[in-house]
Amino acid sequence: MNGAESLLRSLTGRDVEVCFANPGTSEMHFVAALDKTPGMRPVLGLFEGVVTGAADGYARMTDRPACTLLHLGPGLANGLSNLHNARRAQSAIVNIVGDHATYHRRLDAPLTSDIEGAARPFSDWVRTSPSADTLAVDSAAAVAAACGPPGRIATLILPADAAWSQVRSENGACDSAIVPTTPARPSDAIVHAAARILTGGEPTALILGGRATRQSALACAGKIAAASGAKLLAHTFAPRVSRGAGRVDVERIPYPVDQAIAALDPYSNLILVGAKPPVSFFAYPNKPSTLHRPGARIHELVPVDGDIPYALEALLDALDARTAQARLEPLALPERPTGAIEADKIGTLIARALPANAIVVDESITTGRNFLSVSRGSRPHEWILPTGGSIGFGLPVAAGAAIACPEQKVVALESDGSGLYTAQALWTFARESLNILTLVFANRKYQILRAEMRHVGAREIGPKAASLLDIGQPDVDWVALARGFGVEAHRVHDMDQLSSQVDRGLAARGPYLIEVVL
């Protein structure tokens, strides 16, 4: 057995079952080993940002790591942007990067680069496995590191000769138990301090981060809110929010700084539940970077890598509120909007149409800014957001979510600007017959930047600036692109067309794309 087979055995033995891959020559032994070692499903991405984004989507839906397979420094580099999002989402990923044979590196062949150096800014754990015999234990350590807490990016670098050399041990796998660290629980003192804040009569908000916006944690937070009158808030870009009828609603802090400050202004206390203190996404001249009310007290109930379910349950007990009735959203489906296409109407249509257990991957940027407010009474669903601000997260994450949850409909809400960073994901949709309805909102602009130009004080947008903010001239034909990648696609110009196309797309088994011309 060679190192690559040993690595695969070690991964599949730890329930890593999907490998999102874009391999090259140095990874050929890993690729060959896939047919000799059962249990690993390879999924090809035509670009590495698709690979890492898909691993992120898979982790957000399963809380387990997939592995990637990337080709040396440049292949890793192409995947870093979506690793950044994944890391900010606390997604578990075992990021495998092939490298030259160990003895070949010193020759500085053309593809040589400092892979560890490139990986480190976007990884929580980086290790180069020096030989076939170290791969089993190093990959076990990588899986443990990826599993966190919280979910983390573990980059394992695989030299070609480590992959192709024979292992000396009998079974090649690592049998020793390398287990993830147990998340820390807050002390009774911290829990009771939070309870005192909640019963102190001052306006208080719970800021829910990480997995605190999942259904069971939300149910608990909802009881705390019911018993104490506290507000439940989430960061603007939460990794995944369980929403819809029968769930506890959590409002997200708005993206525009002024609105965010207004949203937090009522609260003299913020209790952080697996969340960091809210800060503005960008800095702006003459605006604050922190969003909480000046003088507000910030109390960390549980850190981002702590035991969030325990902390919420303990707080519920400290409040003696187990029997409190959380406010659950009633099913409230709006009417289908008609007439000309407008952003708010699109949100209303989506809110009505979402099937039960849908997974919404939302990179709709400006078009979708109000989508969440109207869909709180939709059928129960999961909503996934771009946690790290890297553009091009949506389509790849949708691919990974669809592979993780083949029985659930994925709805990808994409902007024409952001979708173009990783449009190659559409091919993986087609190759794997993924159950994804994609809506592309085509305003032919980086609309968010036109707004940001005003926020930074540029009143008039000159022709050179306009050439960098508008993506028309020529307009991108998303229907042609999607068909080019093998995905059925249609263009719509009014709400009736959109409504009927959404019905068709939701009924389709496999990928379907609608270009929504704004």
Added chain:
Amino acid sequence: MNGAESLLRSLTGRDVEVCFANPGTSEMHFVAALDKTPGMRPVLGLFEGVVTGAADGYARMTDRPACTLLHLGPGLANGLSNLHNARRAQSAIVNIVGDHATYHRRLDAPLTSDIEGAARPFSDWVRTSPSADTLAVDSAAAVAAACGPPGRIATLILPADAAWSQVRSENGACDSAIVPTTPARPSDAIVHAAARILTGGEPTALILGGRATRQSALACAGKIAAASGAKLLAHTFAPRVSRGAGRVDVERIPYPVDQAIAALDPYSNLILVGAKPPVSFFAYPNKPSTLHRPGARIHELVPVDGDIPYALEALLDALDARTAQARLEPLALPERPTGAIEADKIGTLIARALPANAIVVDESITTGRNFLSVSRGSRPHEWILPTGGSIGFGLPVAAGAAIACPEQKVVALESDGSGLYTAQALWTFARESLNILTLVFANRKYQILRAEMRHVGAREIGPKAASLLDIGQPDVDWVALARGFGVEAHRVHDMDQLSSQVDRGLAARGPYLIEVVL
């Protein structure tokens, strides 16, 4: 005047005239300053790999730096792969990366990352300019660093508050002379040692690297070869080779290891002219990593950052060979091939059709492996190769070359696999009406990897491996993709169709794409 305007003045004052850009919020002041500061042409790429690749192509054709504009760590990350190629090509690039305001970084907002850390493995020079007042001098230093020798990647990180704050000095520009380092000249002893090798009667090859494969250096090397009987060789992936009728031909070392070793086997002496010793692109089990004949003597005439033109002239003088007659290629245009499409026939057609002064950007991988051998008698042209092995270099580099040389026809030879990493470049072709004929060779496979699987010892390719090596199911429709990005495109199935489409594409003023189905 704010920092962004000061930066732009400093750049344009040093003849940096093109900015390939994909900006975000933190770069809005730079974008606004473009309309206030004359002399900088902005060119939008829809993906950062297009931006950095275009800067590479521009530098290869002008030997001057363009600047980029990228958005924080993830935007930089998306551009790193083509920076890797550019660095290996010794291309001069001033790589500008926006960052959060300096005071905002400590808050760890979602887009925060270690930008310097991410840039360093792919840059020769990295600096964060801390304030508006430092931008003029820092950007002057960046231009100097980029200009080398040889051409280098200089990454300048631009915090948002440095861009938006007012500068204190009067004119905001840096008037002090920060000039590139002068390249070192080899000593007389080194030159005469090379001359003694050449006149010693043993078989000798000159390995020409960097700018030694440009027309004037080649003319000199050709005289040396004529006087001494030495062979002229270039690395497999040279940055740019001047070729065709009236030029001195230089053979490239083949890519496959066994062929490379055979090509170097006759030579007991290698003289390095701005080149590193030849090594294999990848390591393979039981094959050597170095390619020269065992015991061969390797003599460095001039290092990669040395004064190559001086070194060649000095060597010519030491050989007393100024009047030697270099062998210049005669014009030799092959007949147009007909019938079924085959790789060799495509090469023959290209060799016949290339117009004078064409710029060929070659990412044809397996299909084009023999293209260079048949085109040595074509009309004079420049041939550009992927120096660092990063995939997705071709279309972006073609864009930059076309912007650098609007009067020359660019011919992009692209593979269907590699072209998909950065196909967004086609939109920039259309936006800027670039004079580029693109041929996409569609074999629906990562054909090079199928061959590499055999080289690494995998005789049978199982179904899982095949799913990662074949990019059919579904076939990508390049005609649809190109049209989706606004580029006229046609598909051909035989040589007659290809021949007539190539004529039309060469006659077109603007972008034109042909999908060549293999």
